[in-house]
Amino acid sequence: MKSLKHGILVAVEGVDGSGKSTLAQNLFMYYCDQYTTMLTKEPGGSPLGAFLRTHLQEQTIPTCHEAEFLLFAADRAQHFHESIIPALNKSTLVISDRLADSSLAYQGFGRGLNHAMIQAINAWVMKNSKPTITVYVKVSLETAIERLSVRNQSLTSFEKDCEFFQRVIEGFNLMYKDRTDVLSIDGQQTQEKVMDDAIQRINALLVGYEG
Secondary structure (H helix, E strand, O other), rough: OOOOOOEEEEEEOOOOOOOOHHHHHHHHHOOOOOEEEEEEOOOOHHHHHHHHHHHHOOOOOOOOHHHHHHHHHHHHHHHHHHHHHHHHOOOOOEEOOOOHHHHHHHHHHHHHOOHHHHHHHHHHHOOOOOOEEEEEEEEEEEEHHHHHHOOOOOOOOOOOHHHHHHHHHHHHHHOOOOOOOOOEEEEEOHHHHHHHHHHHHHHHHHHOOOO
């Protein structure tokens, strides 16, 4: 097994239905035999996060937009404290299904909350850590909705509002338009092609970090 000079954090981002969770799982399976690798997710990457995840997705108790974001931030703080920071300190390749950019897309662009405030709180709870690379799985609203409709699962509170969903997609696209640390992949391709595109870029990155 190969070693890394220090930990690498890969964030996999995209709207619900983009295929990002499948990609994150496939990347973990691909790299776990090559490097010490951890797969995690937000919300729900810690016991506290798992507790919060149910409320955030179902919202059976009415929750204002500010409280919604702060619950995600609480999950993120515990996630970094308990899982991500310790793993990075052990030179682990960490693959996370969602990270801070999801809050900016969903609560910033989607809910209309102040972007600077979201970014400041995210930096604080993440202890100023940032993903080494972000893989953005880009799909259209129509594709996302079509995929969600065939899941045979109840839609989350975020997935039921098409106008909100469209704002989130536009937010992701705007955020990542000129970012050099982001790999944008056409998520409307086959899973195999999405995986191939991601591996090529990540492999090129990892070579420079091998110990």
